[in-house]
Structures are given as C-alpha cells and as structure tokens.
Amino acid sequence: MEFKKITTPLSEDTIVALRTGDEVLISGTIYTARDEAHRRLTLLIAENMPLPFDIKGQIIYYVGPSPAKPGEVIGSAGPTTSYRMDKYASILMEHGLKGMIGKGKRSEEVKNAIKKYKAVYFGAIGGAGALIAKSIKSSNVIAYEELLSEAVRELTVEDFPAIVVNDIFGGDLYNEGKLKFAGKFK
Amino acid sequence: MKIIKLDQISNVVIDLITHAASNLSEDVVKSLTNSLDIEISESGKSVLNKIIKNAEIAKSEDRPLCQDTGLAVFFVEIGSDVVIEGGTITEGINAGTRKGYEKGYLRKSTCDPLTRKNMGDNTPAIIHYEFTAGDKLKISYAAKGGGSENMSRIKMMKPSDGIQGIIDFAVETMEIAGPNPCPPNIIGIGIGGNFERSAIIAKKALFRNIGTINPDKELAQIEQTIYNKINNIGTGPMGFGGVCTALAVHIIKEPCHIASMPVAINIECHSHRHGSVVL
Numbered sequence: 001m002e003f004k005k006i007t008t009p010l011s012e013d014t015i016v017a018l019r020t021g022d023e024v025l026i027s028g029t030i031y032t033a034r035d036e037a038h039r040r041l042t043l044l045i046a047e048n049m050p051l052p053f054d055i056k057g058q059i060i061y062y063v064g065p066s067p068a069k070p071g072e073v074i075g076s077a078g079p080t081t082s083y084r085m086d087k088y089a090s091i092l093m094e095h096g097l098k099g100m101i102g103k104g105k106r107s108e109e110v111k112n113a114i115k116k117y118k119a120v121y122f123g124a125i126g127g128a129g130a131l132i133a134k135s136i137k138s139s140n141v142i143a144y145e146e147l148l149s150e151a152v153r154e155l156t157v158e159d160f161p162a163i164v165v166n167d168i169f170g171g172d173l174y175n176e177g178k179l180k181f182a183g184k185f186k
Numbered sequence: 187m188k189i190i191k192l193d194q195i196s197n198v199v200i201d202l203i204t205h206a207a208s209n210l211s212e213d214v215v216k217s218l219t220n221s222l223d224i225e226i227s228e229s230g231k232s233v234l235n236k237i238i239k240n241a242e243i244a245k246s247e248d249r250p251l252c253q254d255t256g257l258a259v260f261f262v263e264i265g266s267d268v269v270i271e272g273g274t275i276t277e278g279i280n281a282g283t284r285k286g287y288e289k290g291y292l293r294k295s296t297c298d299p300l301t302r303k304n305m306g307d308n309t310p311a312i313i314h315y316e317f318t319a320g321d322k323l324k325i326s327y328a329a330k331g332g333g334s335e336n337m338s339r340i341k342m343m344k345p346s347d348g349i350q351g352i353i354d355f356a357v358e359t360m361e362i363a364g365p366n367p368c369p370p371n372i373i374g375i376g377i378g379g380n381f382e383r384s385a386i387i388a389k390k391a392l393f394r395n396i397g398t399i400n401p402d403k404e405l406a407q408i409e410q411t412i413y414n415k416i417n418n419i420g421t422g423p424m425g426f427g428g429v430c431t432a433l434a435v436h437i438i439k440e441p442c443h444i445a446s447m448p449v450a451i452n453i454e455c456h457s458h459r460h461g462s463v464v465l
Contacts, residue, residue: 104366126368127457177427182420
C-alpha cells in the first residue's frame with residue numbers, strides 16, 4: 001500500500017488530491033479536542049471571541065490521551081468516536097477547519113459540510129494508541145487544562161498514520177467498504 | 187474460615203489493572219492472529235496487522251494498549267467462608283482501582299453525568315457480586331471502554347419474537363454500530379433475567395475466554411449463527427470493509443418472567459482487556 005505524505009496546515013491542493021481510501025501520513029501541527037472542548041470552542045465562535053488557536057487550515061484530532069509517564073511526550077493516544085462531535089463540526093469547518101481525525105461514522109450534516117467547505121475526515125485506528133503515540137513528537141496543553149485528558153493540546157506529529165474516510169467528492173469509506181464485503185464471509 | 191486483609195484485595199486489583207492495560211491476553215492475541223487468515227480485505231488485514239503491532243509495542247514498552255483505559259468493571263465471587271478484614275470489599279476494590287490507575291499512568295474516565303466533571307481517580311468501580319460456597323475469593327476485572335459500550339443495546343422482546351428475533355436484534359445492533367465500537371468486536375449477549383439482569387449477564391458473557399465453546403449446545407448454535415451473520419455485514423476491522431467484524435459471540439441465558447424476553451447486547455472492542463485472580 002502506498003502512502004500519501006501530507007503536511008499541515010492543509011492547502012486546498014492537498015485536500016483536492018485526497019480520495020476516500022487513501023492511506024496518509026500526516027506531519028506538522030495538529031490540535032486535540034473532544035466533547036467539552038468542542039462545546040466551548042463553538043460558544044466562543046457564537047460570542048465572536050477569539051479561539052485558543054488559529055483554526056484556519058488546521059486539523060483537529062479527537063483524542064483524550066492517557067497520562068505521559070516521566071520522560072515521555074504523551075501517553076497512548078488513539079482516536080475517540082467522532083459522532084459525538086458532529087453537532088459542532090460544521091460550524092468549525094465554516095470557520096476554517098480543514099481536517100478531522102477520529103473513528104466512526106459522521107452525520108449527513110457533517111458529510112455535506114465536508115463537501116461544502118472542502119475539508120476531509122480521516123480515520124485513525126481505534127485501540128492502537130501505543131502505536132499512534134510513536135508519531136507524536138511534542139504535546140503542549142494550550143487551553144482548558146482543567147479538562148485533564150480532554151484539554152486542547154497542540155501536537156507536533158511526524159508521519160501520523162490515517163486513512164481518508166470522507167473526501168470533498170462525497171466518498172465514504174465506511175459505506176464503500178461495507179458494500180464491497182457484505183455477504184463475503186464464508 | 188479464611189481471613190483476607192483489605193490490602194491484599196487492593197494489591198491484587200492494582201496488579202490486575204496495570205497488567206491488563208498493556209498486556210493483551212493470549213486468547214485475544216490468538217483470535218486476532220487467526221483473523222488474519224480469515225480476512226480477505228486488504229485494508230482489513232492492514233488494520234489487523236497494526237492492532238497486533240500495537241499489542242507488541244504496548245507489552246514491550248509497558249504502554250496502555252488504548253488511551254481509553256475504561257471504567258473498571260469487576261465480577262466478584264465471594265465464598266461463604268471468606269472474611270474480609272479492615273473494611274468492606276467494595277472499599278478494597280475501589281482503593282485498588284484508585285491506586286492502579288494512578289500507578290499505571292492510565293486515563294481516568296469516570297465523570298459526573300451532568301456536569302461532566304471528572305472524578306479524578308476512575309472510581310467508583312462498577313462491581314457485581316456473587317456469593318458462592320467455600321473459601322475462595324475470585325476477582326475478575328475488565329477495562330471497559332466507552333466507544334463500544336455506547337453502541338450496546340437492550341430490548342424487552344416479546345416471547346413470540348423467539349430465537350430468530352434475538353438473532354435479528356443482535357445483527358441489527360452490529361449493523362447500527364458499524365465502525366464505531368472498534369471492530370473486530372466481542373459480542374456479549376444476555377438473554378432472560380429482567381431489565382437490569384440481562385445487561386449484567388451480557389457483560390459477564392464478555393469474560394468468557396475467546397475460543398471456548400458454550401457448553402449449552404443450543405446457545406453454541408445460536409452464537410455460531412450470529413457470528414456468521416455479523417461477519418457478513420461487511421463492516422470489517424475498524425469499519426474499512428471486510429469479513430472480520432466479530433471475534434466471538436458469547437451468550438448467557440437465565441430464567442425470565444413468563445411475559446418477557448429481555449435481550450441485552452454488550453459490545454466489546456478488539457482491545458479486550460480482562461483478567462482474573464483467585465485468593
């Protein structure tokens with residue numbers, strides 16, 4: 001399998017070239033946020049307040065890492081299930097978010113927003129938190145420290161492994177994969 | 187009469203928790219390895235290989251297999267000749283949970299359901315007790331992640347729905363779950379009891395080692411039927427398409443009311459962290 005190497009912030013050229021099913025290796029800065037951080041970020045947008053980081057062209061990774069041991073950058077850090085962030089994702093894309101990394105299905109609203117705002121949804125392997133942590137080179141909490149593992153972190157990643165689930169052309173790896181293999185178990 | 191001190195209980199709980207977090211048990215590793223021979227999807231195989239690699243890294247570097255180190259769930263069998271000294275067994279298990287999650291650098295995931303404020307120490311543990319004869323104390327532990335738990339379902343079915351109704355409900359549950367609960371999954375099914383009991387026995391069914399055959403021949407047959415149907419959904423490892431969606435289906439049944447047929451489906455992720463100890 002061939003990998004596409006991509007870097008953040010994501011340019012329009014990068015996004016247009018991505019297709020559902022592409023395996024990618026992501027390098028650069030990405031940001032973490034889960035349920036409560038998303039609620040707070042969208043509240044800031046509603047109140048016309050600045051976000052804790054410039055969201056334009058960026059990727060948000062849905063993750064709540066386990067605590068780092070002494071000397072480690074981060075603990076285990078695999079994706080959490082994305083649908084819980086569906087309520088907030090469209091507004092973030094409207095304000096410039098270009099990528100999301102998580103696991104599991106997105107709502108129709110989010111898939112439409114991905115097409116409309118030219119963004120991309122990547123799937124990472126749930127339950128591979130020890131493996132994924134190896135691609136994370138630095139981690140700093142930049143907002144909502146009191147949320148512990150759910151705080152917003154700025155991560156530097158090198159060759160973070162993921163796969164394109166939803167692209168700007170309406171592709172959906174979960175639907176396509178399922179259709180291809182339904183009824184094929186012997 | 188056998189006296190067991192509270193410290194002994196919390197110490198074995200610490201060991202169970204820290205060991206399970208980074209060591210995938212043999213039955214799960216074997217099942218994942220066998221899945222590589224069954225899986226026909228390239229992306230499915232790629233995912234399975236990464237899951238196996240992840241288990242190797244977790245073990246050799248003593249890192250949690252998954253950042254979601256779960257709610258701490260226990261099934262405890264207490265012999266009638268066992269006396270706990272120094273406090274209640276619940277206190278001992280919670281003390282062990284608190285210390286185990288701290289010592290192992292594991293994520294604390296319990297929170298207030300409304301304010302969402304983290305409890306900070308992953309307590310209270312969820313503990314189910316059974317009282318047995320003799321002088322043994324058996325503590326079984328599982329780190330139960332939120333992703334797979336969220337896709338679990340319960341249904342108060344009609345007696346007329348029958349076995350076919352149970353099969354359809356289990357398959358429908360896995361259809362709806364799709365990629366969300368981190369497939370390939372272990373599916374625990376509780377049939378009978380009442381509303382809450384069906385859910386508890388569905389959870390308990392997850393503790394059976396993968397690869398063991400249900401001694402009840404009829405249940406073994408139903409397990410096989412559901413297993414085949416789930417693997418024909420097409421979901422595959424992490425939902426990218428494939429034929430390995432279930433690693434195992436485990437059923438426990440108990441008597442129920444003449445008017446009811448409660449069925450609970452408890453889904454467990456491939457990172458099935460469990461272990462037990464007998465004192």
